[in-house]
Amino acid sequence: MRDQELQRILRHMPAGIATLLGPELRYGFVNEAMQALLGGNTPEGQPLTDVSLPADLREVMQKVYDSGSPFVAKAYGLPLLGSNGEEPTPRYFDIALEPLQDDEDQVHGLLLFAVDVTGQEEARQRAHELALETRRLDARLRVLTETAPQITFTVDAAGNYEYVSPQWYYFTGQPPTADLDAIWPLLVHPEDRLRVLYQMEAARKAGIGWSHEYRLRRHDGQYRWLLSRAVPELHAPDQAAYWHGAVTEVHDQRELADALRRGEAELRFLADSIPQLIWTATAEGFIDYYNQHTAEYTGSSADELGPTGWVSLIHPSEQSSAARRWVQCVASGESFDGLFQMRRHDGQYRWHIIRARQLTDARGLRWFGACTDVDDQHRLREVLQHQYDELARTNRDLDTFVYTASHDLKQPLFNLRGLFDELRRTATFDDEEHEVLLRMVDGALGQLDVTLHDLAATVQEQRQLTAPTEAIDLRSVAEEVLLGLRVLVEDAEATVNLDFKAAPTLIYGRANLRSVLHNLLSNALKYACPERPPCITIASGMTEAGKPWLKVQDNGLGMEVNKDANPIFQLFDRQHPHIGGTGVGLYLIQRIVTSRGGHLEVASTVGEGTTFTVYWFG
Amino acid sequence: MFSPMNHIAYMSRAVRPLSDQELQELLAQCRRDNARNNVTGILFYSHGNIAQLIEGDPAVTRPLFEKIAQDGRHSNVVKLADKPIEARSFPDWSMAFHPIDPEGFSALTDFFLPHQMPATPDTLSIADALLVDLVRQAVFGANTTAAESASVGN
Numbered sequence: 001m002r003d004q005e006l007q008r009i010l011r012h013m014p015a016g017i018a019t020l021l022g023p024e025l026r027y028g029f030v031n032e033a034m035q036a037l038l039g040g041n042t043p044e045g046q047p048l049t050d051v052s053l054p055a056d057l058r059e060v061m062q063k064v065y066d067s068g069s070p071f072v073a074k075a076y077g078l079p080l081l082g083s084n085g086e087e088p089t090p091r092y093f094d095i096a097l098e099p100l101q102d103d104e105d106q107v108h109g110l111l112l113f114a115v116d117v118t119g120q121e122e123a124r125q126r127a128h129e130l131a132l133e134t135r136r137l138d139a140r141l142r143v144l145t146e147t148a149p150q151i152t153f154t155v156d157a158a159g160n161y162e163y164v165s166p167q168w169y170y171f172t173g174q175p176p177t178a179d180l181d182a183i184w185p186l187l188v189h190p191e192d193r194l195r196v197l198y199q200m201e202a203a204r205k206a207g208i209g210w211s212h213e214y215r216l217r218r219h220d221g222q223y224r225w226l227l228s229r230a231v232p233e234l235h236a237p238d239q240a241a242y243w244h245g246a247v248t249e250v251h252d253q254r255e256l257a258d259a260l261r262r263g264e265a266e267l268r269f270l271a272d273s274i275p276q277l278i279w280t281a282t283a284e285g286f287i288d289y290y291n292q293h294t295a296e297y298t299g300s301s302a303d304e305l306g307p308t309g310w311v312s313l314i315h316p317s318e319q320s321s322a323a324r325r326w327v328q329c330v331a332s333g334e335s336f337d338g339l340f341q342m343r344r345h346d347g348q349y350r351w352h353i354i355r356a357r358q359l360t361d362a363r364g365l366r367w368f369g370a371c372t373d374v375d376d377q378h379r380l381r382e383v384l385q386h387q388y389d390e391l392a393r394t395n396r397d398l399d400t401f402v403y404t405a406s407h408d409l410k411q412p413l414f415n416l417r418g419l420f421d422e423l424r425r426t427a428t429f430d431d432e433e434h435e436v437l438l439r440m441v442d443g444a445l446g447q448l449d450v451t452l453h454d455l456a457a458t459v460q461e462q463r464q465l466t467a468p469t470e471a472i473d474l475r476s477v478a479e480e481v482l483l484g485l486r487v488l489v490e491d492a493e494a495t496v497n498l499d500f501k502a503a504p505t506l507i508y509g510r511a512n513l514r515s516v517l518h519n520l521l522s523n524a525l526k527y528a529c530p531e532r533p534p535c536i537t538i539a540s541g542m543t544e545a546g547k548p549w550l551k552v553q554d555n556g557l558g559m560e561v562n563k564d565a566n567p568i569f570q571l572f573d574r575q576h577p578h579i580g581g582t583g584v585g586l587y588l589i590q591r592i593v594t595s596r597g598g599h600l601e602v603a604s605t606v607g608e609g610t611t612f613t614v615y616w617f618g
Numbered sequence: 619m620f621s622p623m624n625h626i627a628y629m630s631r632a633v634r635p636l637s638d639q640e641l642q643e644l645l646a647q648c649r650r651d652n653a654r655n656n657v658t659g660i661l662f663y664s665h666g667n668i669a670q671l672i673e674g675d676p677a678v679t680r681p682l683f684e685k686i687a688q689d690g691r692h693s694n695v696v697k698l699a700d701k702p703i704e705a706r707s708f709p710d711w712s713m714a715f716h717p718i719d720p721e722g723f724s725a726l727t728d729f730f731l732p733h734q735m736p737a738t739p740d741t742l743s744i745a746d747a748l749l750v751d752l753v754r755q756a757v758f759g760a761n762t763t764a765a766e767s768a769s770v771g772n
C-alpha cells in the first residue's frame with residue numbers, strides 16, 4: 001500500500017522523474033512531468049530515442065552510466081513543444097543524472113531528475129542583460145562627463161567634493177593629487193570667493209540647487225568667468241545628500257555682454273545729450289526707449305508716454321493719420337517720415353520732422369527714431385514764402401504799371417509829335433538857332449518813342465520767360481533778325497558772318513532767342529567805329545561740358561569792362577551817352593539769359609571791338 | 619459710486635502651440651471666470667503668439683494679470699500697458715484666433731476668426747487704439763489688421 005502511495009506521489013510530482021534501465025537506457029518509471037518533457041511517448045521497456053532528448057544530453061547519460069558517477073546539468077535548455085503544436089519555447093531544467101546500482105554495486109540504470117528552472121533562468125538572464133546595459137551606460141556617462149567641455153562635480157552634504165571630472169585638472173593645471181576641498185576655494189578670484197562660498201553653503205543648508213558665476217584661475221594664471229550650476233539629489237523629501245553640477249566657461253559671452261552693455265550705455269548717453277527727441281521701438285512697433293530730452297521737452301515721462309503714447313503728443317487733427325502710417329511702416333519696414341505738429345510742455349504745438357528707420361542686425365530688428373523741432377525754420381519759411389508772394393505780386397503790378405504807363409504815354413506822345421510837326425509846318429521862328437532847336441526837339445521826341453517802345457518790350461519779354469522751349473534752327477532765326485535790321489546793316493555797310501556749324505540748333509524759347517540776337521546785333525551796329533565799316537561775326541558752339549554758347553563779335557568802339565561789378569549790365573547803364581539808345585537792351589538780355597539758367601560774358605578792348613558770349617545754360 | 623477702472627495689455631508666446639481643444643478650454647474658463655469677476659477684454663492667439671487686454675477694477679485686474687503671467691502655458695510675458703481708463707472698450711469678453719480647424723469652431727460664440735475681427739473700438743484713445751492695432755498686427759501678421767474687416771457682434 002505504501003509503495004502504491006509513493007508511486008502516486010512520484011507520478012504527480014511537479015519535477016520530472018524517470019528511471020532508465022540497462023545500457024540501452026530503456027524507459028522504466030516515467031512520471032507525468034517527465035513524460036511531458038520527453039514528448040509524451042514513453043512506453044516501458046523501449047529504449048530512449050533520438051527525438052526525445054538532444055544528442056549531447058544522451059551522450060552525457062551514456063557517460064554517467066558507463067562511469068557510474070553522477071552529474072548535474074544546470075539550467076539546461078530543452079525546446080519543449082507547445083501543447084497544441086505551437087512554436088517550441090526553450091525551457092530550462094536542472095537535470096540530475098544519478099546511476100542506479102544493484103546490490104553488487106553494478107550500474108544497471110539511471111535515475112533522471114529534472115526541475116524546471118525556466119523562471120529563475122530568465123530572471124538571471126535579465127539580470128545579466130541589465131548589468132551589461134548598466135555597464136554600457138556607465139561607460140557612456142563617463143565618456144560624456146570626461147569629454148564635454150565642462151567640469152562636472154559631486155559635492156556631499158558637508159560640502160566635500162566626492163567627484164570632479166578630469167576637466168577640472170586640465171583647466172586649473174593642478175596635479176591629480178591636489179586636495180580639492182582645500183584648493184578649489186583658493187583658485188576662486190579673491191573678489192568672488194566669499195560670495196561663492198556663502199552661496200554654496202546657503203544652498204546646501206536649504207537643500208536647493210545653485211547657479212552663479214565667478215572667476216576661477218586657469219592654469220596660465222588668468223582668471224576666467226565660469227558659470228556653476230548644481231542640483232540636489234534628494235534621498236528623502238527635504239533631505240539632500242549630494243549636489244551634482246557642472247561648471248561652464250562663460251568668459252567670452254560675459255565679455256561680449258559687458259561690451260554690449262558698455263556700447264548701449266554710451267549710445268544712451270549720446271542720445272540723452274542730444275537736444276532732440278530720440279527713441280527706439282521694438283520690431284512690433286512699441287516704443288521701448290525715449291531719451292531724456294523727450295521728458296524735458298514734452299513734460300511727460302517715458303512711463304507716462306508708454307509704448308504708443310507719442311501719438312497723443314501730435315496735434316489731434318493729425319493723430320489718426322500718424323498712427324495709421326506707423327502701423328503700415330511697422331508692417332512693411334518702410335521708413336516713417338513726416339512733418340507733424342507736436343505739443344511742447346507749455347502746450348504750444350510746434351512743427352517737427354518725425355523720422356524713423358528700421359535696423360536689422362544679429363540682435364534682431366529695431367526701430368530708431370528722431371523728432372526734430374523745425375518750427376522756427378518752418379515759421380521762417382512761411383514768412384519768406386509770404387514775402388516772396390508779396391514781392392512777386394508787386395513785381396507783376398510794376399510790370400503792369402510800366403506796360404500801361406508806356407502804352408498810355410504813347411497817345412500823348414503821338415499827339416505831341418503831330419502838334420510839333422504842325423507847328424514846324426505853319427509857324428515861323430525869329431531865332432536863327434531855331435533849326436538846331438527844332439532838330440533837338442525832334443530827336444528828343446524820337447528817343448522818347450524808342451524808350452516807351454523798349455519798356456513795353458521788356459515787360460512783354462518778361463512774360464515770355466515762362467514760354468515753352470523748342471529746338472530752333474539758329475541760322476533761320478539769325479536771318480530773320482537781320483532782315484528786320486536790314487536798313488541799319490545797309491546804312492552802315494556792315495558785313496555779317498554767320499557760323500553755326502558747330503551747333504546748328506538750340507533748345508530755347510523762340511521769342512527769347514530772337515530778342516537776345518536782336519539786341520546783340522543792334523548794339524554791334526550802333527556802337528560801330530566811324531573809321532571802319534562794321535564787321536560782325538555770329539557763331540555758336542559747345543563747351544567742353546557739352547553746354548551750348550553763342551558769340552557775337554564786332555570791331556566797334558569797345559568799352560571799359562568793370563571786372564568787379566557783376567552783373568555788369570544795369571538797366572539804363574550806358575557807356576556811350578553820345579549814341580542814341582535806351583540801354584534797356586543789355587539789361588533785357590541779362591534778364592532772359594539768367595532766368596533760364598545761363599549767363600552772359602563780355603570781353604572788350606576800347607577802340608578794337610567787343611565780344612559778347614552767351615552761355616545758354618550754366 | 620465711483621469705481622476705478624484700468625486696463626492691462628501684454629504679449630507672450632505659448633510654450634508650445636495650443637490645440638483647438640486647449641483654446642476651447644481656455645475660452646470657456648476665461649468666459650466663466652471673467653464674467654464672475656466683471657472683467658472684460660480681448661485675447662488674440664495665432665501660431666503661438668498671444669496678446670491680451672483685460673479691463674476692470676484694478677483690484678481684480680492686477681492680481682489676475684499676476685496669475686496669468688505665472689501660467690505655465692505661456693512665457694515671455696511682456697506688459698505693454700497698465701493704466702486707468704474712463705470706460706470699457708470691450709464690454710463683452712471676446713477672443714480672436716486662428717483655430718487649426720475652423721469648422722469645429724463655427725458653433726462657438728464670443729470668438730472671431732482674425733479676418734472677422736471688428737474694427738478697434740473708438741472708445742479707446744488714439745494711443746490705446748494704436749497699441750491694440752500693433753498688438754493685433756504682431757499676433758496675426760500685417761494683412762489682418764485692416765480695421766475695415768467685417769465686424770461680428772461685439
Ligand SMILES: Cc1cc2nc3c(=O)[nH]c(=O)nc-3n(C[C@H](O)[C@H](O)[C@H](O)COP(=O)(O)O)c2cc1C
Nearest residue numbers: 647648651652668670672682685686687689691692
Ligand atoms: C494666455 C492666457 C490667458 C488667460 N486669460 C485669463 C483671463 O482672462 N481670465 C482668467 O480668469 N484666467 C485667464 N487665464 C488662466 C489663468 O492663468 C489661470 O489658469 C486661471 O485663472 C485659473 O487659475 P486658478 O486655478 O488659480 O483659479 C489665462 C491663461 C492664459 C495662458
